[in-house]
Amino acid sequence: MIEAEKSFVIGAPIDSVWDYVRDIGKWASLLPGCRECAIIDEHNSRWTIKVGAGGLVKTVNVLVCVEKWDGPERVNFTYKLESEPVVGGGCYIASKAGPQATDVRLQLRVEGSGPMAPMWEAVCKPLFNPLAGAFTEKLKTEIEQYVGVPALPDADNSGSGSVMAVVVRWLRKLWLAVAGGNQSQSLRSQELLANKDKVMSEQNKQVVLKFINAMGSSDGATAATCLAQDAFTLAKGFGKFAGIRRYDTIVGTIDAFKQLVPTGLRPDIKSVTAESDRVVVEFEGNATTCDGKPYNNQYCMVFTLADGKIKQVNEYFCTILAEDVLWPLIEKMADAIPQS
């Protein structure tokens, strides 16, 4: 058996860390080489991983079983390679290190079985520690980025009667009405370092422009084709619009936006810069709201893509203007929709 243990501190409260790690799809997306994670049920998932070793690239399917979701302190899991006699497991142990800090320990093990067990372990050994190291490093970075700004509360668990919760509820309801709530549970992710060539940058640029145009014309369906299933937007700033929005909220917002702004945003693109997995777009809106006011905000959006899909958008725009012009309209509309 080969074992590894990694300890590190995440600069975020334990509950925020838990909010991130309780989604197994997120774990998969952090594992270098993980191409797909199909969620089977609450406990089981099947990961497709491409491992480069020994002069070849090998695709392995791994069945991961979370035996215990014991948040926010502990997750126990086991895994099994589908075609190779290799099994393993591990646990995630978190403890509060302070109001904004969480101690995390990751214990991992891998074990060969059958007559060739020593060979499987010999082959796995040099891969195991770097892989565990890369995984933990990304876990820390991603969580810190994820909780770096106040998170937009989820409609399901906000419990509070805050205005944000009202907005989210309104958007979600609209989205469900439009899309019928269908959402695949499979997500795709890819090594962050992959696809850095120019061709990819150009393709990424086209995806982003398609997304902005779809957003500008309130075409949620087209915008959705540009997004990874685990995509999120992160509106920077400190006003009411700041925060994270996930896939369904993003698409719902775009579809709903035409009710607020019947003209569409009418984006006038000023610059597009693409490099490796990032595309940065500066643009200005030229819109009129449903109550006839001009809404001409200025935007800079930083898109991160993987595998031809948008994974993350950091949005910078004037939140003061947005609050002044859009917020009263949203409040009025939310009040008009009966609670379900």
Next chain:
Amino acid sequence: MIRNLPAKWDLEADVVSIGSGGGGLCAAITAHDNGASAVVLERSDQVGGVTAYSMGEVWIPGNHHAAALGIKDSAESGYRYIKGLSMGYGHDTAMLNQAVHAPVALKYFEDRIGLKMCAIRKLPDYYYPHVEDSLAEGRYLEALPFPAATLGEWQFKTRVSPHVPYSMTHDEIFDNGGLANMINWDFSVMSERLSKDERCAGPGLAAYFVKGVLDRKIPLLTGVNAEELVVDGSRVVGLRATRDGKDFFVKANRGVVIAVSSYERNPDFAKTLGHQLNPVSMVMPGIDGAHLRLAGQAGARVARVPDVSMLGFHVPGEEQEEGVPLWRGALPFLGLPHTVLVNRAGKRFSNEAFYRSVYFALDIIDGATQTHPNFPCWAVFDSQAREKYPFGSLMPGQEMPEELGTTADSIEALADKIGVDVHGLAATVAAFNGYCETGDDPEFKRGTFPWGALMCGDPTRKPNANLGPLLKPPFYAVQLHRMAGGGICAAGVVADHHCRAIGWDNKPIEGLYVAGNSVARLDNGALMQSGITNARGMTHGYLAGRHAAGNPSDLLQKEMDRLGL
């Protein structure tokens, strides 16, 4: 001759190697050590070439390691062995040239770059003991494990092989039952070598040469694709390459050495030069005949020797690099006990334990029907083979993936499933099982080549390492694909004894050299013997490097004088 000089050069050296396998690296090292400047250009993003893909065997008759072990041998004996088996398809001077220079080149690199080699014990020549001048051991050499961390930033840019267990030496493999008996290997050794990144076999051999180049501060440029030679009207003076999509002109004051392996990834060249129809390949996608395209431009002559198709298969989920399926050679697995190779009629057609026999039989054309009677073909084995032996990367005991092979509970059902003559296969297996009882295969003499017993059999099995009956269900069949030679090919550029490319007028083309698998195999004719290829790469690099640096070897002339030729 053409004249296509550029307005300006981007890089200049006396000797420019195209290709970073053994041939290109050895030419650069030798040129440098003979006072010339050198540079190595590599098309892909990794160096080491096909040398790094190989088992790393270096076959050199009359080498000093054998002598130190008290094994009686000579370069002359090696020459006679090759000449006899070449069937007259080679050139005597080319064979003698290789025979006299290989031991010298070996010693040269050991002395100069710290290459550490040893004799592989117990590994016989292919044709031992069937022909004169064959030896039971001593001609096969391999590199001692190379600490790849010493390559610094080039550690991970130096190729390793998906095809060979490069963390074990031959002796370590043989001492624990050979390739067939992986189940008995000492994996603590493998684990330690992998952890420390100590490389054996081809990856180790190639790494020594890469280190030699790095130690000399010879520029080693990856991502540089040679597009055309630059000729000044009378001699080759450089080349136009592309780098990052832009032209990159490299001036070669003394010579360009083309050492880019073969053409097997070019299906048209494989068909028309190699007579191989749609072969799969185990080498890198870039091995596509660049030498023929480049040297052809300067009027270089191409020659062909009788050559064979190999056989391969693909294990699902394995890629050589992103998007390129990995094909594995079937050679080591066909002669294992409990395994036969059959054609559509369900009949064996060769000594499966000696791949020269398999592959020549494979390419036979039946003139009466204008068909290849032995292709397609299938490896058929039983669950005893599956329990004990690997099949490619499929380890003993591992389940047969549906995409790889067919499984059935009886031989008849298996034949039916794969579309092979049912009675034919049943009769073949019954007869074969009978041979296994006596230990004698009267049809194809399986087990009579000691090399095949060791490399394609289970050496622990008595009385015959290559025989074992197919008895225990389930039974398996794997359809095999025609495979090119792993860089070893029928046709190449003709070279003289200094490795200068030769034109159709039989005159050397000034400033143009070829090395390794890019060179027509007139130094071995109809014969191939593993380990010759790496020896050729080293020797050609040595000869080309010396000549281009103005210090050509005169050994061939001396030897011809001595032998009165």
